[in-house]
Amino acid sequence: MKDEIEIRVRNLVKKFGNFVANDNLNFDVYKGEIFGFLGANGAGKTTAMRILCGLSHPTSGELTVAGYDIYKQTELIKKNIGYMSQKFSLYDDLNIVENMELYGGIYGLSRKHIKLRVEELLYKLNMEASRNTLIADLPLGWKQKLAFSVAMFHKPRIVFLDEPTGGVDPITRRQFWDLIYEAAHDGITVFVTTHYMDEAEYCDRVTIMVDGRIDALDTPGRLKEKYQATTMNEVFIKVARPDFQLTMDN
Amino acid sequence: MIDIQNLSKRYGEVQAIKSISLEVKANELFGLIGPDGAGKTTLFRILTTLLIADSGTASLDGMDPVLDYKKIREMIGYMPGRFSLYQDLSVEENLNFFATVFDTTIEENYDLIADIYKQIEPFKKRIAGKLSGGMKQKLALSCALIHKPKILILDEPTTGVDAVSRMEFWQMLKRLQQKGITILVSTPYMDEASLCDRVALIQNGEILTVDTPQNITHGFPKKLWAINAANKYQLINDLRSHPKTATVYPFGEFVHVTAKNNELEINEIISYLESKGNQGVFSEEIVATIEDCFMELMNTSINN
Known part of the structure; x- marks a missing residue:
């Protein structure tokens, strides 16, 4: 399963005027892989992610997502990917079912199909009793799980998650990762950014971006070995800021 | 102050x-x-x-x-x-x-x-x-x-x-x-x-x-184990389906596990995991982190 390439990036460059946001990126992401995309604020993660989602064009480079060309087939790409942003995109004044139906409609699914999928997801999320609750009245953790499910509504091949777990309690954060593990187990490719370094350990492979470049890309285990670190937090600091003193000087 | x-x-x-x-x-x-x-x-x-x-x-x-x-x-x-x-x-x-x-x-x-x-x-x-x-x-x-x-x-x-x-x-x-x-x-x-x-x-x-x-x-009230194996998804599911585990939480590279009534023989868990086909099973007893404690206290306050 994990030798089939779902995302292929060759020599990706993105410039904004003189500023190089993505400086010659090269990587592949495999089917069913949990691919962690890390980097300091401003390292170029969001820029690359927006390009892979077909929301922005690269300055140069060859890219395919779900087998489709990023320049000519963006509409096909959008049909085959799901995207969850850190701000979510649920409508506060619609209820749970209405939000699901809206997204099903946007993705062009039939009414019958939407109805079935809504029930399936409500059951899976254990939200059947709250089906008519407005999004505005839901706890943050519920919104996150729901936003993930909505991004998965049309059963995409790849799902992009941009800092999906910020701010929730540690149990809810782990329940969210259960959903990610399950999706990957079902063959869906998960592309995820996070600031929680323990979550980097849950990924099959991890990329660390520094100043627009990819300075590290490997499994968490091999990265820790290479940088002689015991945690991904240490790896991150050594890669992102080699001159940084780890000791607390007090 | x-x-x-x-x-x-x-x-x-x-x-x-x-x-x-x-x-x-x-x-x-x-x-x-x-x-x-x-x-x-x-x-x-x-x-x-x-x-x-x-x-x-x-x-x-x-x-x-x-x-x-x-x-x-x-x-x-x-x-x-x-x-x-x-x-x-x-x-x-x-x-x-x-x-x-x-x-x-x-x-x-x-x-x-x-x-x-x-x-x-x-x-x-x-x-x-x-x-x-x-x-x-x-x-x-x-x-x-x-x-x-x-x-x-x-x-x-x-x-x-x-x-x-x-x-x-x-x-x-x-x-x-x-x-x-x-x-x-x-x-x-x-x-x-x-x-x-x-x-x-x-x-x-x-x-x-x-x-x-x-x-x-x-002050963490239970024994806590860090367990690792080659396939994390399988490991988590197997640990959760064991009748004696109380909590099973992924924690970075490991999965942190506590037992119901604190009565878990770790050797029993290891042989159970191996019988389920888990490869490279590793385990050790550890001191809890603040996050372990937070989750334990959350569970206690929910149960009360």
Whole structure:
């Protein structure tokens, strides 16, 4: 399963005027892989992610997502990917079912199909009793799980998650990762950014971006070995800021 | 330095904080640790005189946030969770503005902020709205310090900031503490607890526990095991389906496991995992982290 390439990036460059946001990126992401995309604020993660989602064009480079060309087939790409942003995109004044139906409609699914999928997801999320609750009245953790499910509504091949777990309690954060593990187990490719370094350990492979470049890309285990670190937090600091003193000087 | 007794605040149906009591000692670096919606901001807004509690009392260096609000405002530095400086003023103009409001000058208290402000001084003509996240954070801290406060109250200063900038920020806090300032800081990142002298864990408007990070982790009431295997997804599912496991949580590279009634023979678990086909099973008994303790306390408070 994990030798089939779902995302292929060759020599990706993105410039904004003189500023190089993505400086010659090269990587592949495999089917069913949990691919962690890390980097300091401003390292170029969001820029690359927006390009892979077909929301922005690269300055140069060859890219395919779900087998489709990023320049000519963006509409096909959008049909085959799901995207969850850190701000979510649920409508506060619609209820749970209405939000699901809206997204099903946007993705062009039939009414019958939407109805079935809504029930399936409500059951899976254990939200059947709250089906008519407005999004505005839901706890943050519920919104996150729901936003993930909505991004998965049309059963995409790849799902992009941009800092999906910020701010929730540690149990809810782990329940969210259960959903990610399950999706990957079902063959869906998960592309995820996070600031929680323990979550980097849950990924099959991890990329660390520094100043627009990819300075590290490997499994968490091999990265820790290479940088002689015991945690991904240490790896991150050594890669992102080699001159940084780890000791607390007090 | 800060004394909080039975403080409560309700917004309509929502009880934001429920009879919270806490003490922060002079020159302590005290952490308030909990997720969004736990009540951290409400508590800070009451202490900083921006919100009035429904019941209970608070005092900051002997002063009451309602009666002595003007004096408290002069004595504390407050960095709210949302960036609240003037986006269309430059770095230098923002700092000058805050200095003037507090009837002082940048020069007068420069030694206190020098360490932090030097890092953004090369950009002092840039407008605040065009700064990166890490630089905004340093400017906001400089502005909160410019009148030399006795108490510094910081609401989630490291949220959304990358791991390196978070480390740098905590180093700055340690140095401010050495200059005699009492610091009360909130964070949703459990791993930052170990950088505080004492912490309060807060959830749903209630304090779960208050102690030193070390006492909290050593007080974990159960045996805790870290287990690893080649296929994490299978490992988690197998552990959860074992009748004797109580909690099974992924924790970085490992899965942390506790047993029901604390009666788990680890050898039994290992042979069970191997019989299910798990490869490379590794396990060791470990000391809990703050996050383990937080989840344990959450489960206890839910069951009560």
